[in-house]
Amino acid sequence: MRIHKEGTIILSLVSLFLLLLNVVVYYTAPKVLGLSIFASLVLFGLVLQFFRNPSREIITSDDKWIYAPADGKVVVIEEAEETEYFKDKRLQVSIFMSPTNVHVNRNPISGIVNYVKYHPGRYLVAWHPKSSTENERTTVVIANNEGEILLRQIAGAVARRIKNYLEKGDQVLQGSEMGFIKFGSRVDLFLPLNTKIEVKIGDKVKGNVTVIGRLG
Numbered sequence: 111m112r113i114h115k116e117g118t119i120i121l122s123l124v125s126l127f128l129l130l131l132n133v134v135v136y137y138t139a140p141k142v143l144g145l146s147i148f149a150s151l152v153l154f155g156l157v158l159q160f161f162r163n164p165s166r167e168i169i170t171s172d173d174k175w176i177y178a179p180a181d182g183k184v185v186v187i188e189e190a191e192e193t194e195y196f197k198d199k200r201l202q203v204s205i206f207m208s209p210t211n212v213h214v215n216r217n218p219i220s221g222i223v224n225y226v227k228y229h230p231g232r233y234l235v236a237w238h239p240k241s242s243t244e245n246e247r248t249t250v251v252i253a254n255n256e257g258e259i260l261l262r263q264i265a266g267a268v269a270r271r272i273k274n275y276l277e278k279g280d281q282v283l284q285g286s287e288m289g290f291i292k293f294g295s296r297v298d299l300f301l302p303l304n305t306k307i308e309v310k311i312g313d314k315v316k317g318n319v320t321v322i323g324r325l326g
Contacts, residue, residue, distance in 0.1 A: 114214060116273055116290045117161025124157050160292070163214055166318040168285040171220065173256045176305070176322045177285060178315040179218045180297045182207040187311055192300045195225055195251055195260055200300040201307065203322055205315060213291050215263060216317045218299065219325075220284040221254030223276050248274040248289070252282060256325040260300040263291055285318045301325075 128150040135146040168177060186204035207213060228248045246265040251258060263272050271292035305323040309315060
């Protein structure tokens, strides 16, 4: 299992803490050392799975296809006003990432990055109606010959660490890493109104595997 680079420091700190904890238990309460070691391994395993980074190569790349940028559950499909960049109506598709999902975010299309902006904000639960506009978030816009799409990484009540690796002007490849949201949360896509949506609310999707829609 590959571990994402965002987990290196956290996993090291967790390992050190658990080691010191078990040393203390060894000297102060040796009778419960076995239970302490077992609980430590379970805790470390839970943290470790947050940072797994499975290798997923896109089998078929197409400028019209929009692949899922994250693992999770589709919780919103609706026509909505996008007020930050497009300032008009778009099709919004939102993916909720639970703590058990892979947290890597990937570029849904190939193209040029036309816009990147980080917004500090609140930490409402990810399904709150105002989380898309009031929570800590990073907005990215990618354009290719078939259209322009907006992707928004949104922090939640637990996920308070958004990482984004893109800069305006970058040429990106479909399926390559664009960021990471530690411990889950939500990713919103704002797509042209003529996009043919290929998923429905409640669907479980996987980054680089599930086609969310087709441009044009």
